[in-house]
Amino acid sequence: MKKLILIDGNSIAYRAFFALPLLNNDKGVYTNAVYGFTTMLLKIIQEEKPTHMLVAFDAGKTTFRHKTYEEYKGGRQKTPPELSEQFPLIRELLDAFNIKRFELDNYEADDIIGTLSKEAEKEKWEVKVVSGDKDLLQLVSDYVTVVLTKKGITNVESYDEALIDEKYGIKPHQIIDMKGLMGDSSDNIPGVPGVGEKTALKLLKQFGTIENVLDSVDDVSGKKLKEKLSENKEQALMSKELATIFTEVPYNLTLDELKFGEYDEEKVVSLFKELEFKSLVDQFDTGVSAAEKELEELSFDVVEEVKEEHLATPAAMVVEVLDENYHQADIAGFALVHEKGRYFIPTETALRSDLFVEWAKDETKKKWLLDAKRGVVVLGWKDVLLDGVDFDLLMASYLLDPSHSSHDLSDIATRKGAKSIQADEAVYGKGAKRKVPETDVLAEHLVRKANVIYELKERMEEELKKNEQFELFKDLEMPLSVVLGRMETEGVKVDIDQLKAMGEDLASRLAELEKHIHEHAGVSFNINSPKQLGEVLFEKLGLPVIKKTKTGYSTSADVLEKLAEDHEIIRHILHYRQLGKLNSTYIEGLVKVTHKGTSKIHTRFNQALTQTGRLSSTDPNLQNIPIRLEEGRKIRKAFIPSEEGWKILAADYSQIELRVLAHIAQDEKLITAFKEDMDVHTKTAMDVFHVSEEDVTSMMRRSAKAVNFGIVYGISDYGLSQSLGITRKEAAKFIERYLASYPNVAEYMERIIEEARENGYVSTLLNRRRYLPELTSRNFNQRSFAERTAMNTPIQGTAADIIKKAMVEMALRLEEANLKSRLLLQVHDELIFEVPPEEVDEMMKIVPEVMENAVELAVPLKVDISAGDTWYDAK
């Protein structure tokens, strides 16, 4: 049975505002109406357990009723600003709860509610209307109940036909007749003077409707009343009209769209935190609430010896590893859920079973996992091949909405309205306390997880298909996770002795520098402490303070650069910082994670994290190995092929983002520039400064490059001003000139923002999505940020799509051609391979071919490639 709750947003907000004292949070934002609204909402959800919900708001000042009666709602007190400023927060709240809200010019919330309640009634849904306004009672029927606030906000009364009859002695449809007669001072509906509730009801009991009353005025008892009725005939009819809810509002919603149930708990909690609704935060915070929730009984078997019957497919599969870093990690246990049953399989039982191992590697046996790469890699380390992965809930969740910061199964389950399960953290503990629990606890938790995966697979795929993201999911990200898993498992070989030698060299130079700096300062202090450094520079040495941070003086590189002239010590400090970074992050950091026996580093690529679709790399991050300064670049000499005589081959896309921009914006000038393989920064300089190629100075090119950079990364005028060392105004002018030079780009920027506002999201070439709810934010910064994101994400995201596609195709090609070459790393626009000497020539041909033809754009894609003995030499 479907149950629809329709809430009169304005009415409830007003009630809440006046019922509660003016609360505000520490930022001075008033929150009492939001708070009241929230408690009301939660109560309704909890008590009514609706399947569908909608909150309607009044839009604007005038409605069609003003045409009938100019004075409609006249004389009303203006909404207090303390209340109006809370409406955007209420909208935000509803969005966080994934509750549809709706408002429409010319119509009141009542009319929207009326229309939808009639609609739902036709479908025989149960409808509850929530408001503080008695007018709504006219909607009551066999299917529709109206819940009116009594005192305060959570004190309510449900009206059905019987209660209306009991209270008023009339039918719901007569409510409008009652209003017509008695009027409504709050809406400035006149009614008939001298007629109040009592008289109105008496008349209606006798005559039924206003029309009948007026037609039979002669039969009305009381001389005065007769007179009043005759005199105010028109007014009474008009009043009835005004009180009548219009139930044919044109709306573009379907009832199905009002579905309620899946929402982002994180968003809700973070909004509650922002609003300082402490009690609600406690109630909602994931760990707590999930742990407290009663879990439904779920039966399962613990497998003692793997048999055929345990291995039906398709099967949801959990390969549990507690360590965040799954490389060479212990498996805590397995769970399988399929149509034949639910099973927990202890690690050893599974791994020593030939049946299980054969099943795992059988491509035709379909497996559904959460984080397939994790499962594949961890089993790979145990020499168990996992094939036939047919569904990855992690990837599905990420593609549907990358903005969720957690893809913990319990979070996904909550969001998607699946059976709730405990968060891993609640079962395993966190930090130092994290450990494998008792077997029965573990077994049940794993089975529950597999069960959720099993439950959600179809629905997630449906959603992906609806979004036209199924191909992206199935043909790109899923195969890519296998490719990435292989890259991670393969690892990159490092020359550990060379790293250590560089470290020793750095250490001694750092000691030298430290001595110099302390001498210059006249005091011994920790140079790595921004606090101590700030005190030395700005208090002891009295250097001018350029910038402050929240906690003290800023000592960032750009600040220090500005002080370089003022004191000799600054150069040394900058150098110290540079070498210190190299030593701690890159030398010590890399040595720490290099496997002793194999001298290899196994990073993990996070495929479900960035908002744009790029990958990220952790433990260690191999996507930020130094290159720009020679000193740091030398680190790359330590990255070597894993086999004697092999080469490192690096292939990078040239200006892929700007090529993508040229394509998306269909900008002829840019397209031509790329077709002619021009230097794009020089070309930009020519166009922006209106000079010929010969007249482009290095300064102009540098500026043009910075602007192009800004376009690609979506930086603001402020960001551009920082990178060019100019004022914000100048930077803004610069951007303006750029856009004037490339009108199609300017047009694209406008169009994409408009489109994003309409759709609520932007997409890439391969339909990757990013939702941008802040585009309608009342906060200038949030909105501007969302606008830049709207412009930038399709560019960066499409570039990510392209290289991902190239990776998947490259893996296929290597296999087909039976090549020994291996893909090792991806650095956003660059692929790193290790290649046996006899394959170098072939790879130098194949790699660019695959990369350049990954997709077809209006401009050619260009790949630069080179090979060398180390990563350093592949330049």
Place this chain on the structure above:
DNA sequence: TACCCCACGC
């Protein structure tokens, strides 16, 4: 342990 500052890559 959580946060800040700083710095590396794209």
Place this chain on the structure above:
DNA sequence: GACGTACGTGGGGTAC
């Protein structure tokens, strides 16, 4: 006008 402004990861310091 809006006062904070590409995306990531990681190391070191510091306050709790």
